[in-house]
Amino acid sequence: MTNLQVLVVGGAGYIGSHMVKQLALAGCQVTTMDNLISGHRDAVLHGDFVQGDLADKVFLEHLFAQQKFDAVMHFASFIQVGESVGKPAMYYENNVTNTLNLLNAMNSAGVKNFIFSSTAATFGEPRYSPIDEQHPQVPINPYGRSKLIIEQILGDYDRAYGLKSVCLRYFNAAGADPDGQLGERHDPETHLIPLILQAASGRRPSISVFGRDYNTPDGTCIRDYIHISDLCEAHWLALLSLANGAESQQYNLGNGQGFSVQEVIDSAIRVTGRNIRVVDAPRREGDPARLVADSRLAMHKLGWTPRFAELDVMVSHAWQWEQHQPRQS
Numbered sequence: 228m229t230n231l232q233v234l235v236v237g238g239a240g241y242i243g244s245h246m247v248k249q250l251a252l253a254g255c256q257v258t259t260m261d262n263l264i265s266g267h268r269d270a271v272l273h274g275d276f277v278q279g280d281l282a283d284k285v286f287l288e289h290l291f292a293q294q295k296f297d298a299v300m301h302f303a304s305f306i307q308v309g310e311s312v313g314k315p316a317m318y319y320e321n322n323v324t325n326t327l328n329l330l331n332a333m334n335s336a337g338v339k340n341f342i343f344s345s346t347a348a349t350f351g352e353p354r355y356s357p358i359d360e361q362h363p364q365v366p367i368n369p370y371g372r373s374k375l376i377i378e379q380i381l382g383d384y385d386r387a388y389g390l391k392s393v394c395l396r397y398f399n400a401a402g403a404d405p406d407g408q409l410g411e412r413h414d415p416e417t418h419l420i421p422l423i424l425q426a427a428s429g430r431r432p433s434i435s436v437f438g439r440d441y442n443t444p445d446g447t448c449i450r451d452y453i454h455i456s457d458l459c460e461a462h463w464l465a466l467l468s469l470a471n472g473a474e475s476q477q478y479n480l481g482n483g484q485g486f487s488v489q490e491v492i493d494s495a496i497r498v499t500g501r502n503i504r505v506v507d508a509p510r511r512e513g514d515p516a517r518l519v520a521d522s523r524l525a526m527h528k529l530g531w532t533p534r535f536a537e538l539d540v541m542v543s544h545a546w547q548w549e550q551h552q553p554r555q556s
């Protein structure tokens with residue numbers, strides 16, 4: 228238990244809202260800041276909520292002047308790879324410039340601990356698998372580049388200002404709060420598991436499989452799905468490491484086990500017991516055939532162990548959430 232005071236930026240979103248709950252249950256004083264551009268106010272179940280935008284430097288200055296924080300967790304960004312290709316300005320503005328505003332406000336206020344949501348997309352096309360922290364980072368889209376730029380800025384800010392950070396490079400966040408209180412509510416939804424489950428529940432007519440001609444055993448893309456609770460646990464351990472004086476670090480976070488798109492659909496059929504209409508579609512631009520994490524560094528240095536590594540468990544928690552979503556009449 229701890230009474231750390233933590234600012235969660237983007238805490239009304241999918242991953243941030245689960246984090247807020249976990250921090251509060253661990254005894255932290257949590258403040259969520261979110262502009263609600265894609266988040267949901269009712270997803271913030273604990274602590275204080277302030278509506279504000281990272282673009283607003285005056286707002287940030289006031290926030291840090293009013294409250295003392297031991298650490299900041301930063302989940303707020305635009306998140307769609309495809310959209311970033313057509314709208315790079317929007318992505319660099321929100322993911323880079325606005326993050327700089329946050330880092331500079333932290334610096335002015337003397338807040339020294341930062342946990343950053345980075346991504347597998349910073350690696351680009353895998354040169355080997357599974358992907359460890361030594362793998363070259365050569366992103367192939369503006370989304371991935373926007374996250375890598377921040378990772379690099381964080382190195383500079385540590386050297387110059389002593390800002391300590393942990394960059395967590397998530398692979399595919401999946402599942403939902405095991406208690407059923409929270410889940411994934413993106414609009415538009417682009418992620419595979421919620422889309423499959425919407426097809427199972429009747430909220431969508433079908434699920435499209437983007438390509439069956441990849442160099443994988445069943446021809447569909449392989450991804451490394453990591454349960455949202457395990458992801459939050461890694462953030463918690465990263466926070467404790469910084470609070471205990473650890474140096475800045477980057478960790479890849481996944482299960483180390485890949486599942487193909489077809490295997491995810493098969494899991495959803497097993498878990499839901501429903502028929503799911505599957506439509507074959509062309510490849511989606513920019514999708515590598517296989518993205519699997521080597522997370523051994525996080526396991527060794529943070530003492531992290533995924534608890535919900537089984538795909539059917541991730542899908543069943545997401546299904547529990549999907550069944551409580553409002554239906555259009």
Ligand SMILES: NC(=O)c1ccc[n+]([C@@H]2O[C@H](COP(=O)([O-])OP(=O)(O)OC[C@H]3O[C@@H](n4cnc5c(N)ncnc54)[C@H](O)[C@@H]3O)[C@@H](O)[C@H]2O)c1
Binds near residue numbers: 302306321325344396
């Ligand atoms: N979902 C994944 O599989 C995945 C994988 C790798 C990395 N990530 C990263 O994790 C983070 C969280 O992802 P998510 O799926 O929860 O996304 P999300 O869209 O559900 O949450 C992002 C939140 O940030 C808020 N926000 C965005 N811009 C803001 C701004 N300028 N000021 C204040 N609030 C702002 C949004 O309203 C939203 O609540 C993102 O940074 C994303 O890049 C996610």
Ligand SMILES: O=c1ccn([C@@H]2O[C@H](COP(=O)(O)OP(=O)(O)O[C@H]3O[C@H](CO)[C@H](O)[C@H](O)[C@H]3O)[C@@H](O)[C@H]2O)c(=O)[nH]1
Binds near residue numbers: 348
């Ligand atoms: O309707 C769909 C949606 C997805 N897919 C496939 O399912 C797999 C997973 O796709 P997601 O969109 O769920 O996830 P991504 O692997 O594309 O994206 C994840 O990893 C990226 C980094 O590679 C980013 O970090 C992003 O935010 C994160 O969700 C991909 O092979 C995709 O082609 C389909 O076949 N049909």
